[in-house]
Amino acid sequence: MTTGSPTAQQRYAFKADFFKALAHPVRIQLLERLVDGDRSVQELQQVLGVAQSVVSQQLAVLRARHVVEARKSGTTVRYAVRDPLIGQLLDVAWKIFNNQLIGTQAMLRDLQRERRRHS
Numbered sequence: 001m002t003t004g005s006p007t008a009q010q011r012y013a014f015k016a017d018f019f020k021a022l023a024h025p026v027r028i029q030l031l032e033r034l035v036d037g038d039r040s041v042q043e044l045q046q047v048l049g050v051a052q053s054v055v056s057q058q059l060a061v062l063r064a065r066h067v068v069e070a071r072k073s074g075t076t077v078r079y080a081v082r083d084p085l086i087g088q089l090l091d092v093a094w095k096i097f098n099n100q101l102i103g104t105q106a107m108l109r110d111l112q113r114e115r116r117r118h119s
Contacts, residue, residue: 021065026050026058028090030079034068035087038080 006014022028029048033039041059045052059079062068069082081087 018065018067021062021067024058024061026054027062030055030058030062031067031081031086032090034079034081035084035090038071038078040076040078042076044079 045055070077
C-alpha cells in the first residue's frame with residue numbers, strides 16, 4: 001500500500017533534476033536576467049547576444065522543469081522565474097564560487113612561494 005508521498009530516492013532524483021536544469025551556461029545567464037523581471041525571448045536574445053533559437057531551446061528546458069513560466073502579453077510571450085528564491089540561490093552559488101576562487105588563488109600563491117624557495 002502506497003501513501004502517495006515520495007520516497008527518499010524520488011526526492012533526491014527531483015533535486016538532481018532541478019540542478020540539471022541549471023547546469024548550462026546559457027540557462028544560468030537567462031535566470032540571472034529573469035530574476036530582475038520578466039522578459040521576452042527577443043529581449044533575452046539581445047542582452048545575451050546568442051541566437052533566438054538558443055534562447056528558446058534553453059527556456060524550454062527551464063519551463064519543462066518548472067523553473068520559469070511563460071505568460072502571453074499580446075502577441076509576445078514573456079518569461080519569468082517561478083520562484084523568487086532562484087535569485088537567492090544564484091547569489092549563494094556566486095558566493096561559494098568566489099570562496100573557492102579565493103582559496104585556489106591562495107593555494108597558487110603558496111605554491112609559487114614554495115617554488116621560489118626551492119629554486
